[in-house]
Amino acid sequence: MKFRCVMIDAGPMREFSNIVATISKLSKECVLRVTAEQLYFIVCDENNGPTPPVLWCEIPQALFFSEYQMVGLDDEHKDIYLEVISVNLAKSLVTLKSAKSLKMKLTKKQCPCITLEIESPSATSQQMRHVTHDIPVIVIPRMRWSEFNEPKIPYPDISIELPPLKQLRTTIDRMRAMASEVVIRASAEGRLTLQIRTDMAKVSTRFKGLTVEAFGGPIEHSDSETETQINEDMSRICTCRVDAKKFSLFLSADQIAHNRTVCSVVHKKLVILCLQTQENVKIQCFISGIVY
Incomplete structure (x- = not known):
């Protein structure tokens, strides 16, 4: 599995930071689903075991990222499902609102991580400041993917x-x-x-x-x-x-x-x-x- 993306526009970076911050207020943990077309943030009810999601967020990658590459589990199962601590992700993205660029990729350190490389102007010089955050994630096995399907809801009244x-x-x-x-x-x-x-x-x-x-x-x-x-x-x-x-x-x-x-x-x-x-x-x- 491979995942790498780059963000360079101030507007999308600010909005991406706000979206993750909002999700972190709703739940300490979430699932990040990576597909060829979109990123999904999914939150399930923490107290009731496997249940339909209580929050479903869709982000079209083409409108946010200048570069976007991903390779899924295999040719038949092309997505990537990751459990992530949303609070840690939100804290790491706080500086994104004034950043010049963001590189985000799936890496293997002591454990699987989402690595964020943020380039920001320095407050004390004309040089750029580079900050790296490694956020541990859990790769969700294929047998659990069905727990994170989009909820099927009755037609509203x-x-x-x-x-x-x-x-x-x-x-x-x-x-x-x-x-x-x-x-x-x-x-x-x-x-x-x-x-x-x-x-x-x-x-x-x-x-x-x-x-x-x-x-x-x-x-x-x-x-x-x-x-x-x-x-x-x-x-x-x-x-x-x-x-x-x-x-x-x-x-x-x-x-x-x-x-x-x-x-x-x-x-x-x-x-x-x-x-x-x-x-x-x-x-x-x-x-x-x-x-x-």
């Missing part, structure tokens, strides 16, 4: 654009201080409501005028739910209760320059959050619904 992520993150972080779970309610009329409930109070924040990309209603609700929302047509509203911390962690992606973020809801079962950039980077986060 509604897909609605999200308001600005910074604004949304501020709201969620305030709610997290009061409750560990948040109810996400999306309507076919373009409203997104975030609601928490405690023993002392019920708090709701509503965003209006959002674009609804798809709606597969009508939606069935129990009689008790219909009674509490008597002024709204509940058949056009999807809801899902999720972990507030997981939702907030995805919103830390606000540091990545993006042009589109969408929230898709499978009624009471699943929330899919998707961020896309102008460079066709796609980050999807899958948050399972909490059912009582």
